[in-house]
Amino acid sequence: MGIIRNLASHFPAVCKSLIRNHHKIVMSRPVQARRTAGVDKNLWVEFTQLAADYKPVNLGQGFPDFSPPQFVQDAFCKAVCGGPSMHQYTRAFGHPPLVKSLAKFFSRIVGCEIDPLEDVLVTVGAYQALFCAFQALVDEGDEVIIIEPFFDCYQPMVKMTGGKAVYVPLRPKVKGSSIPSSGDWVLSAEELASKITARTKAIVINTPNNPIGKVYKTEELQMIADLCIKHNMLCISDEVYEWLTYDGAKHVKIASLPGMWERTITVGSAGKTFSATGWKVGWAIGSGNIMKHLKTIHQNTVYHCATAAQEAVAQGFEREYELFGTPESYFQQLPAMLHLKRKKLASCLEGVGLQPVMPEGGYFMIADISSVKVDFNDESTKDEPPDFRFVKWLTKEKGLGTIPVSAFYSPEHSKEFDKYIRFCFVKEDSTLDAAEDILRKWSKGE
16 A cells, blocks of 8 residues: 555556555455444434534433532542642552542442452443443343333443343333322333343343433332342342432432342442533442453453542542531432422423423433424424424424433333433523423413
8 A cells, every 4th residue: 555655646547546446445344343233323422413503402411511519629629739640540440549438438338348449340430330241241142131211321232242132111100190200110020020031141220210210119129139139140230320319219229138249230420429420430339259350341441540530539439428418418419409400390391281200319300292292394303203203393493402212212112102201400490491481482382
């Protein structure tokens, strides 16, 4: 190739043809790895671009539009100014102060002694913790049960291992209350048990759940735990919204149940814990004999996470350890603040004829749009599910960004749930007020 380019100045037309043909020869070989086929489409890429193009009031994407608490901002600034070590590599599997803080903090919640060096892995956000878990533990031909609705990365991550995703949906029980609750969405023990085969390697749960906000009760987790123990399955428990529960709902870690510590990988997020999603600090916690396999994937992918961010998160957990359970704790203050925002959004949705499902936890609220009639003029969306069409119409025509809920389901169940859209309420009151103004004008036909 270099010879061709050197000759180009003397024989431009001939060499241009040679170069073009050389590229054709190279590209005639498939360049895509088979494990990535069919996983290229991503909900967040599509709707992030839609938000960028139309600049709506954004209640779609799940990030706060307010700053993290001052104490972690100060800790980050202090870390950045903390000398050369804060700007260089730290321990690959987690900055020592952070893994020690996480182990100390969660030992008293799980009820067993967590070894900071063996049982904790710090990752580039919860996303990478999930990736490490699937890559390390799921083999070709293994089946992984995913409870629906699910965060959309679970399915492609299972697919890339050569495993098979098997889906079991939470289903809403109809009750007479004016506002349904996410607690009304339940998992059938019989349906779950029926999906377990000799190939089932793991079950994936998310509590509090994104998008519906369900917080699994102890008896529901015990049912899952009993099946895991009976069939020798692993449990991957995504608990990134663990501090955000409302109306007396209590988050319970499935790893704290008898017989589950040694078979559970618990995934957490500093971004959700301290309202700093851009820091991309997450973790996986579990028994060392499991975690060693996740560490193998970690060291051969990203190897290491940002030192200063880990130091700041460590300081945040040290503070919260001392203030745990007190009114000064951020883990008390954040859900108290979001409780009011959640109530505000629910009232607004009800007022314009949408039926909200009151979440017991998390960042999000879904609403039933089936009673709303909209004339869609966008021919480009005519073959898409109703919730996708509605969300795109709401973004383009009314300037309000949301997310379609059927995107959180497998193709076999998505049509059962394509009458819901998701709103994010972890926003400034001014953002929620702007969304309310849009919805009220729409309901009045303006």
